[in-house]
Amino acid sequence: MAGTNWGLRNLLLVVCGVVFQASLSTAFLGPFAGLHRAAKAPTTLGLRPGTRTANWCMQATATTRWTSDVIAKRKEGVSSGGAEEDADSKAGGKKKLQKFFKTIKKPKGTVAIVGEIKRKDPTDPEFAVNMPDAAECSKAFHDCKIAAVAVWVDEELYGCSMQDLKAIVTAQASFKGEFPGPCPVLACGLFVGQEHVVQVAEAGAAAVLLSAAVLDDELESMIECGKGAGVESVVLCSSEAEVDSAVAAGATIVALDGKLLGVNTTIEMIESMGTKDGVVVMSFGGVTDISDAWRLRDAGCNCALVGSELMYAAYGKEGEVRQGGGKDGTGASLVRGDVLQLNDVKAYARGLMAKASIKYASSSLNSFKEQGAGFKRHYTVD
Numbered sequence: 001m002a003g004t005n006w007g008l009r010n011l012l013l014v015v016c017g018v019v020f021q022a023s024l025s026t027a028f029l030g031p032f033a034g035l036h037r038a039a040k041a042p043t044t045l046g047l048r049p050g051t052r053t054a055n056w057c058m059q060a061t062a063t064t065r066w067t068s069d070v071i072a073k074r075k076e077g078v079s080s081g082g083a084e085e086d087a088d089s090k091a092g093g094k095k096k097l098q099k100f101f102k103t104i105k106k107p108k109g110t111v112a113i114v115g116e117i118k119r120k121d122p123t124d125p126e127f128a129v130n131m132p133d134a135a136e137c138s139k140a141f142h143d144c145k146i147a148a149v150a151v152w153v154d155e156e157l158y159g160c161s162m163q164d165l166k167a168i169v170t171a172q173a174s175f176k177g178e179f180p181g182p183c184p185v186l187a188c189g190l191f192v193g194q195e196h197v198v199q200v201a202e203a204g205a206a207a208v209l210l211s212a213a214v215l216d217d218e219l220e221s222m223i224e225c226g227k228g229a230g231v232e233s234v235v236l237c238s239s240e241a242e243v244d245s246a247v248a249a250g251a252t253i254v255a256l257d258g259k260l261l262g263v264n265t266t267i268e269m270i271e272s273m274g275t276k277d278g279v280v281v282m283s284f285g286g287v288t289d290i291s292d293a294w295r296l297r298d299a300g301c302n303c304a305l306v307g308s309e310l311m312y313a314a315y316g317k318e319g320e321v322r323q324g325g326g327k328d329g330t331g332a333s334l335v336r337g338d339v340l341q342l343n344d345v346k347a348y349a350r351g352l353m354a355k356a357s358i359k360y361a362s363s364s365l366n367s368f369k370e371q372g373a374g375f376k377r378h379y380t381v382d
Contacts, residue, residue: 064213064238065123065260066190070157071214078193100184100207100232101252103147104303105280111297112147113352114186116285116307117168119159123259127308129315130337134164135171140314140342142175142183144349150186150209150305153200158188162203169204186234190214194225201229207253209234212242220249236284240273252279255305258286267299275300290351306352313348314340 064071104112117137121127131137138149149172152158153165165187172182184206191197191208192215200208208231210222223233234253235246238260246254254276258266263286270281282303283296289309296304315337316322322344 064211064236065257066211066214070190071192074190075192078195098232098252100148100186100234101280103184104253104282106302108300109297109355111293111301111353112282112303113293113349114148114150114282114303114305115141115144115146115310115349116188116305117141117149117151117160117164118307118311120157121308122157124308127311128318129311131311131315132338133167134160135167136340137311137314138168138171138183138185139174140340140345141310141349142172142180143342144346145180145353146183146349147303148186148206149183150188150307153187153189162199165200165205166203173204187231191222192218194222197222197225197231198229201226201231205231207232207234209236209255211236212246213238219246219251223250234282234284240269243269243273247276247279253282254279255282255284258283258305260286262286263288263292263295267295267301270296270299270301287352290348290354293352294354304352310345310348314342314345316341 104114106112115138117131117134119129119131134151138151141149149168151165151168152160153162155161165185169185172185175182185204186207186209187200187203187205188209189196189200191200191210197208208226210219210226210233212219212235215222219235223235226233232253233251234255235249235251236255236257237243237246238257243254243256256266256269261269263283266283266286270283273281280302281300282305283301284305285307287293287296287304287306287309293304293306318337322341
């Protein structure tokens with residue numbers, strides 16, 4: 001009996017202690033507990049806080065890479081209708097060829113690389129390349145066996161224009177009849193009106209980038225306008241809800257904004273969504289290492305758009321000294337930013353497409369370890 005009373009007494013003491021601790025936490029630690037939870041909360045959609053990309057994304061809207069001011073400015077003067085009928089007449093009843101779709105849709109275990117052409121990037125203010133000829137750059141990408149070419153038609157934010165798009169389309173047309181043939185061209189930009197879709201179609205683009213978050217209820221009509229104009233729609237998304245909306249609107253190519261989300265979050269989304277019948281999922285930017293492309297491929301991603309690293313491999317950074325290949329590693333020379341380094345961009349592209357595993361191979365921004373690409377890049381900017 002005494003043992004029983006002693007056990008009850010201990011149980012009561014434990015219960016009282018728990019109640020007292022909970023009351024104490026609520027009364028005195030409640031405000032600080034909230035701060036602790038806030039400190040652990042993810043920031044900027046999975047990007048590491050404090051980075052240049054994260055800082056830009058904090059200025060942009062929650063789910064796009066464009067600020068609200070930029071979006072509002074682009075929507076000024078956009079006509080409300082009429083372009084879709086104009087697109088149908090100019091397309092001459094031409095059926096959608098799905099060239100871009102077929103090019104980037106790869107079997108499991110492989111990944112198509114889309115080379116992004118730009119001269120600057122608002123998400124990375126320090127990025128800049130002195131590319132004199134966008135058409136020459138696109139030809140180099142073709143020689144690297146890159147599946148498709150993307151160019152930003154936004155001179156203010158990305159340094160490339162509609163003229164660059166036309167020049168790239170013309171350059172790719174020169175490969176007609178060869179193997180591989182011309183790379184399909186994706187026109188990127190903040191396109192908010194149907195006349196924008198018609199313009200890039202007339203310039204010869206095979207596909208056009210559309211933002212699910214920016215267009216919202218207008219997305220379906222923009223996709224239909226693209227069909228009439230003979231261009232495929234690549235819908236940029238940054239959440240599973242946007243992906244569902246894009247597919248419901250008729251999208252067959254979904255681009256997860258890896259530059260905004262980060263590669264890790266992009267991979268998590270791909271694995272969470274699984275495959276969707278008739279839909280190709282691509283990662284749009286964010287690849288900063290060769291192994292990022294391998295990880296995306298292993299997660300089931302059909303295609304990865306790579307921009308800054310390919311552009312740096314092609315043209316280098318200001319003041320960069322790049323060491324040549326060979327067993328002794330000799331041949332270091334100053335890279336001129338306006339001269340395309342074809343062998344270097346070929347090496348980086350081969351590394352991206354290599355059938356390697358991150359478990360048994362390593363890669364870094366400054367070392368291309370794919371077989372046959374034996375050279376290193378050394379940044380020695382004064």
